[in-house]
Amino acid sequence: MIKLFLLLGLLVVGIIAGPFIYDKLGYVLISLGNWTVETTMPGLAVALLLLWLLWEGTKWLLSKAFRLSKGSFDLFGSWQSRRQQVAFTKGLVALDEQNFQEAQKQLEKAAKADAFSGVDLLAAAQAALRLNQTDKARELWQKAARQPATELAATLNLVRLALKQENHAEALRLLEGLHDKHKDHPSVVAHWAEALAGLNRWHELKDKLKGWKKHLGMERYDHWMRAAALGTFAEIASKEGANELKARWQTLPRSARKDPAQQAAYVRQLISQDMHNDAVEALVSFLDAPEPGLLALFKDIRAKQPTAALKKLENWLKQDDANIAVLSALGHLAYNAGEYRLAERVITRRLNLQQDKTDMLLLAQIKEATQQPMQALEIYKQTLSGE
Incomplete structure (x- = not known):
C-alpha cells in the first residue's frame, strides 16, 4: 500500500513538474455547450488529484457512518436477544414451579422472536394445557410442528391430545x-398402534406389528398382538x-394357532359367546405346560x-404343589x-402360600x-379391613 502511494506521488510530481522543467505547460480546453474550462496540464492534474481525494474522503466518511449505525443496530439486537433469553429462562422456571400463568406470560414474550427453534413454543403449550387452554395449546403445538427441531415432539403432543379426545382418525392423520425418519420412533409406533386399535383396523394393526416388534418391546408387542x-375374532x-x-x-396357519396371543384371544371370544365347553376344550388342547396368560x-x-x-x-400340581397360578x-x-370341596381345598392352599383379595x-x-x-362373613370382614 505504501509503495502504491509512493508511485502515485511520483506520478503527480512528474505531471506537475515536467512542464515547468521543459517550459511547456501545455493547454487543455473543455467545452460543454456554453460552459468552457481552460487550463494547463499541471492544473488538470491538480484538479483530478483533488477530485480523487474528495471521492476517497467521501467513501471513508460513508463507511465510518455505516459502521457506527451497524454497531448501534447490533447493540439494540443484542439487547433484544438478552431480553428474550431472560424471558425464556423465567418461563421455564415458572413452569417447573407450576406457576403456569407467569410461565405463559414469559414464554409468550420469548416466542415473539424465532430464537429458540420451537422449544419455547413447546413450553408455552405445556403452560396453556395446565391452564386448561386446550385450543391455545393445540395452536402452539401446530406452530412448533413446523420447526424441524421440534416437529416430532410437537406432533406427538398433538397425537396424544387427539387420542385423549378419542379422535383416532385425526391421530392417525398426524x-x-x-x-419418514420419525416413523420408527417407539412413541410414534405405540401411538400408531393405539390409533389403529381405536379405529378397529385390526388386520392393518396385525400386519404392522410384524415390523414394530423391536420398537415396541416385548411387553407392548404382546399386548397389541x-x-x-381379540379384535379380529370379535x-x-x-x-x-x-x-x-x-x-x-381351523383355517389359520399352524404358527398362528400356536401363538399364545392368538390362542388367548380365541378362547376369550368363545367365552364371550357363552361357548364355555368349547373354550375349556380349546385351553386343554393348547396347554402342554402352565402358561400364566392362558391359565x-x-x-x-x-x-x-x-x-x-x-x-x-x-x-401339574402333583409336579409343583406350590404353583400359585395353577392353584388359583x-x-x-x-x-x-x-x-x-376341591375348590375349597386348593384355594385354602393357595392363600396359605400368598394372600390375594x-x-x-x-x-x-x-x-x-x-x-x-359365619366363616364366609369372617372372610368378607378380612377383605374389607385389608387384613
Whole structure:
C-alpha cells in the first residue's frame, strides 16, 4: 500500500513538474455547450488529484457512518436477544414451579422472536394445557410442528391430545404426516398402534406389528398382538357367528394357532359367546405346560363338567404343589363347575402360600355355597379391613 502511494506521488510530481522543467505547460480546453474550462496540464492534474481525494474522503466518511449505525443496530439486537433469553429462562422456571400463568406470560414474550427453534413454543403449550387452554395449546403445538427441531415432539403432543379426545382418525392423520425418519420412533409406533386399535383396523394393526416388534418391546408387542387377535375374532363372531369363528380358527396357519396371543384371544371370544365347553376344550388342547396368560382364562370358564381340564391342572400340581397360578386357576374352575370341596381345598392352599383379595373373596363364596355363613362373613370382614 505504501509503495502504491509512493508511485502515485511520483506520478503527480512528474505531471506537475515536467512542464515547468521543459517550459511547456501545455493547454487543455473543455467545452460543454456554453460552459468552457481552460487550463494547463499541471492544473488538470491538480484538479483530478483533488477530485480523487474528495471521492476517497467521501467513501471513508460513508463507511465510518455505516459502521457506527451497524454497531448501534447490533447493540439494540443484542439487547433484544438478552431480553428474550431472560424471558425464556423465567418461563421455564415458572413452569417447573407450576406457576403456569407467569410461565405463559414469559414464554409468550420469548416466542415473539424465532430464537429458540420451537422449544419455547413447546413450553408455552405445556403452560396453556395446565391452564386448561386446550385450543391455545393445540395452536402452539401446530406452530412448533413446523420447526424441524421440534416437529416430532410437537406432533406427538398433538397425537396424544387427539387420542385423549378419542379422535383416532385425526391421530392417525398426524402420524402418517410425519417425516419418514420419525416413523420408527417407539412413541410414534405405540401411538400408531393405539390409533389403529381405536379405529378397529385390526388386520392393518396385525400386519404392522410384524415390523414394530423391536420398537415396541416385548411387553407392548404382546399386548397389541393380543388386542389385534381379540379384535379380529370379535369382528368375525359378531358378523358371522360363533360357529364361523371356530371354522375360521381351523383355517389359520399352524404358527398362528400356536401363538399364545392368538390362542388367548380365541378362547376369550368363545367365552364371550357363552361357548364355555368349547373354550375349556380349546385351553386343554393348547396347554402342554402352565402358561400364566392362558391359565388365567380358566377363571372365567363356567363349564359344568370340565373333567379333562380339572385333571390336567391337578396333574401339574402333583409336579409343583406350590404353583400359585395353577392353584388359583383350579380353584376358580372347580367352583364354577360346582366342585366345592376341591375348590375349597386348593384355594385354602393357595392363600396359605400368598394372600390375594380376589381368591379370598372366592373362598368366602365357597363357604357360602357349602353352608358355612359365619366363616364366609369372617372372610368378607378380612377383605374389607385389608387384613
